[in-house]
Amino acid sequence: MPEISVIIITYNEEKNIGRCLTSVERIADEIIVVDSFSTDNTAEICNSFRVNFFQTIFRGYIEQKNYALSLASCPVVLSLDADEALSPELERSIVGVKNNWKYDGYYFNRLNKYCGRWMRYTSRYPDRKLRLWDRTRGRFGGTNPHDRVLMDKGSRVSFLKGDIEHYHYDTLYEHVKQVNRFTDIAARAYYEKGIRSNYLKIIVHPLWRFFREFIIRRGFMDGFRGLAMSAVVSFESFLKYAKLRQMYRYDNKDKPG
Numbered sequence: 001m002p003e004i005s006v007i008i009i010t011y012n013e014e015k016n017i018g019r020c021l022t023s024v025e026r027i028a029d030e031i032i033v034v035d036s037f038s039t040d041n042t043a044e045i046c047n048s049f050r051v052n053f054f055q056t057i058f059r060g061y062i063e064q065k066n067y068a069l070s071l072a073s074c075p076v077v078l079s080l081d082a083d084e085a086l087s088p089e090l091e092r093s094i095v096g097v098k099n100n101w102k103y104d105g106y107y108f109n110r111l112n113k114y115c116g117r118w119m120r121y122t123s124r125y126p127d128r129k130l131r132l133w134d135r136t137r138g139r140f141g142g143t144n145p146h147d148r149v150l151m152d153k154g155s156r157v158s159f160l161k162g163d164i165e166h167y168h169y170d171t172l173y174e175h176v177k178q179v180n181r182f183t184d185i186a187a188r189a190y191y192e193k194g195i196r197s198n199y200l201k202i203i204v205h206p207l208w209r210f211f212r213e214f215i216i217r218r219g220f221m222d223g224f225r226g227l228a229m230s231a232v233v234s235f236e237s238f239l240k241y242a243k244l245r246q247m248y249r250y251d252n253k254d255k256p257g
Contacts, residue, residue: 002101003029004094005072005135006080009064011036013082014045016167021049023085023165024078027094034068042082060185062147065140076101077135079149083167084110090162094132097160104155105133111163115171115225122219122229123212129164130157143193145185172228179236187243197245205241210234 006028010017017033024031031051035042036058046053054071058064069077078094080086086094090108097106107130112119119125130138130149141150151157169175190197210230213219219226 001099002076002134003074004076004078004098004132005030005032005074006078007032007034007065007068007072008080008082009034009036009061009068010038010042010046010082011058012038012040012042014038014041016083017042018045018049019085019167020080020082021046021051023091024080025049027086027091027098028078030072030074032068032071034064034071036064060144062140062142062144065147069135069139072135075134075136077133079131080164081166085165085167087111087163087165090160090164093160093162097132102156103158104137105130105149105151105157106160107131107157108160109163110166112166112168114168114175114229117222117225119168119222119225119229121221121226122214122217123233124168124229127166128159131164132160133157143186144189145182172232175228175232176235179232179239183236183239183243186240187247190240190244191247195244196248197241201241202238202245206234206238209237 004027006024008020008031010033021031031049033046033051033053035046035053035055037055043053052071056067065079093108107128109126110129112124112127114124130151133149133151137155138149138151140147142148169178213230213233214226219230222229
């Protein structure tokens with residue numbers, strides 16, 4: 001029966017972290033929280049649980065999560081964000097595989113609560129994530145701010161029933177504010193990788209994103225929230241490529257000649 005280290009990164013998550021920690025208490029043999037010097041009550045709440053609490057400067061989502069991963073001592077790792085929690089069904093599923101570990105990793109659905117209701121359509125459901133794995137077989141990668149677990153070649157993965165409950169955004173204002181921040185990070189990451197933007201990407205990518213979310217992924221079935229989600233993620237795509245193009249324009253202006 002493998003022991004499980006739960007790893008979580010935080011910054012000013014007093015609203016969410018208690019719910020997250022409560023949901024993993026029964027399945028965790030070790031809980032690692034890596035905090036970026038929160039200025040609210042996050043630290044106090046974490047220390048009221050059975051948690052190994054660390055603080056370090058934030059260097060990026062991928063970097064922060066890989067640091068948390070390096071602190072884990074159990075053979076299996078479960079990664080959650082502070083605004084997530086295990087559903088009772090997913091908790092039971094994890095207990096089941098803990099007692100009968102067969103694969104290198106497990107993924108499951110994430111159910112997103114958006115503006116007061118659970119989203120059942122758009123790309124928000126089923127929003128599949130691989131979050132439980134043999135810590136020697138996977139690590140975080142992707143492009144900031146959208147990290148993901150990359151498993152070693154030849155790893156065997158399976159699916160577990162139950163949901164990660166993601167308490168996404170309470171208001172449209174929160175979503176748009178986060179989109180502005182995330183597109184700054186994403187555009188910078190693309191720029192550093194040498195990925196370029198153009199008018200085609202700025203125009204076509206947002207249109208395709210809206211069509212995919214609202215029509216193909218049936219966002220219209222979620223009513224106004226589906227429309228709002230589809231529109232904002234389309235705007236997110238526009239901002240990312242527009243900011244990326246602007247970075248190159250400013251870079252070229254600064255070069256001599």
